[in-house]
Amino acid sequence: MSTAAETAIPAPGDGGQSRSGRGWRIVAALAVTQTIGYGVLYYAFSVFLAPMAADLRASNAQVAAALTLSILIAALCAPLVGRRLDARGGRGLMTVGSVLAAAAVLAWSRVESVAQLYAVFAVIGIACSMVLYESAFAVIVGWFDGDERGRANALLALTVVAGFASSIFLPLTGLLVESYGWRQALLVLAALYGLAAIPLHALVLCRRERAERRSVTSGQRAEIVAAATRRRPFWLLVIAFTANGGAVSVMSVLLITYLIHLGHSPVLAATLAGLLGVLSVTGRLITTGLQTRLPAALIAAAIFALQGVAVLLLPLAGRSVPGAVGCVLGFGLGFGIASITLPHLLVGRYGTAAYATLSGRIATFSVADKALAPLGAVALAESAGYGWVMGAVAVASAIAAFALLAYHRL
Structure with a gap:
C-alpha cells in the first residue's frame, strides 16, 4: 500500500x-x-x-x-x-x-x-x-x-x-x-x-x-483531493465504508424485530441487541491494538467478513439462544470499527492536509446509505421475508471486506 x-x-x-x-x-x-x-x-x-x-x-x-x-x-x-x-x-x-x-x-x-x-x-x-x-x-x-x-x-x-x-x-x-x-x-x-x-x-x-x-494553500489542498478522487483507492474506501454503514444501520434497526421473528422473547431480543454497544467498544479496542502489528485495512476486512458470516448464519443458528448469542457477538465486534479505521486509512495514504474534505466526500455516500438502507430493508422484509434481508446484509459485508482487501493491495 x-x-x-x-x-x-x-x-x-x-x-x-x-x-x-x-x-x-x-x-x-x-x-x-x-x-x-x-x-x-x-x-x-x-x-x-x-x-x-x-x-x-x-x-x-x-x-x-x-x-x-x-x-x-x-x-x-x-x-x-x-x-x-x-x-x-x-x-x-x-x-x-x-x-x-x-x-x-x-x-x-x-x-x-x-x-x-x-x-x-x-x-x-x-x-x-x-x-x-x-x-x-x-x-x-x-x-x-x-x-x-x-x-x-x-x-x-x-x-x-x-x-x-x-x-x-x-x-x-x-x-x-x-x-x-x-x-x-x-x-x-x-x-x-x-x-x-x-x-x-x-x-x-x-x-x-x-x-x-x-x-497548505487552498490550491494545494484541491490538488490533493483531485488526485485522490481520480484514483481507485479512494473509491474502494467509498465502497467499503458505504456498504458497511448500510449493513450496520440495517441491523441496528431490525435486529430486535428479527430475533423476535425467530421465536425469542422481546426481553431477550432487546438484551442481545443491547450487546451491540458493548461489543462496539470491544471491537474498537481490538482493532486499535492490532493496528500496531497488522495493516488496518486487513484488520477491518477480516472483521467485516466475520460480520457477513455471522449474519448469514443467523437465520440458521439464531433460533436457539446460544446460536443467536454467537451470531450477535460475531456481528457486534465490527459494529464500531469503521469510525476509527477510516481516519487511519485516509491519513496513511493522503496525509492530514485534506483529511476533512476527503472524509466529507466519503460521508456523503456512507451517511446517506445509513439513512436509506433500513427503509429498503423493511420493504424487502415485507415483500420477500427477513431471510433475504440477512442475505443482503451479508453481501454488503462481503463487499466491504473485498473492497478493503483490494485497497490494501494497491
Whole structure:
C-alpha cells in the first residue's frame, strides 16, 4: 500500500508535553460534546417518537421520516463542512454548529405540525454535520498530525466514551418524558447540550489544529483531493465504508424485530441487541491494538467478513439462544470499527492536509446509505421475508471486506 507521500504534503510533528496535554484536553472536551450530541440529536428521538406522533396526530412513519431527513441533510452537507474544517479548523465551525443545534432542539419542542417537524430536523441535520463525529475526528487528526500512536489512542478514547451515548440518554430521556412530557424534556436536553457544547467548543478547541496546516494553500489542498478522487483507492474506501454503514444501520434497526421473528422473547431480543454497544467498544479496542502489528485495512476486512458470516448464519443458528448469542457477538465486534479505521486509512495514504474534505466526500455516500438502507430493508422484509434481508446484509459485508482487501493491495 502506498504512503501519505503519494499525494499529501508532509507535516512533521513537534511533540512536547504541553502540546500533548492540550491535545488530551481537546479529546476530553470532544468526548463530552460527542456523547451529549449523539444522545440529544440522535438517540433521544426514539423515545420521543410515540408521544410526538400522538400529539401531532401523525403516524409513527411520518414522524420517523424526520430523522431520516436529518441524516440525509447531514450527508449532503458533509463535503462543504469538510472543506471548511480543512481551511479554518474546528473551533468556529463546531461552536456555531452547537449554537444551531441547541436552538433547533428548542424549536423542536415547539413544533405543532409534521411540516414544522421536518423543517426543524433539516436544521438539525445541518447542525449534526458541523458538530458530530466527522468534525470531531477532523479536529483530532489535525491536532495529532505526525503522532500516529497519539492519534489512534485519541480516536479510541473519544469513540469509547461516546459509545455510551445511547446507554446514558435513552433511559435519561425516558425519565424526562415520563416526568415532564416530551416538550419539557426537549427543553431540558437543549439546555444540557447548549451549556456543555457551546463553551467547550468555543474555549477548548483551537482555531487551527497545527501551525503547519496554515502553509497548505487552498490550491494545494484541491490538488490533493483531485488526485485522490481520480484514483481507485479512494473509491474502494467509498465502497467499503458505504456498504458497511448500510449493513450496520440495517441491523441496528431490525435486529430486535428479527430475533423476535425467530421465536425469542422481546426481553431477550432487546438484551442481545443491547450487546451491540458493548461489543462496539470491544471491537474498537481490538482493532486499535492490532493496528500496531497488522495493516488496518486487513484488520477491518477480516472483521467485516466475520460480520457477513455471522449474519448469514443467523437465520440458521439464531433460533436457539446460544446460536443467536454467537451470531450477535460475531456481528457486534465490527459494529464500531469503521469510525476509527477510516481516519487511519485516509491519513496513511493522503496525509492530514485534506483529511476533512476527503472524509466529507466519503460521508456523503456512507451517511446517506445509513439513512436509506433500513427503509429498503423493511420493504424487502415485507415483500420477500427477513431471510433475504440477512442475505443482503451479508453481501454488503462481503463487499466491504473485498473492497478493503483490494485497497490494501494497491
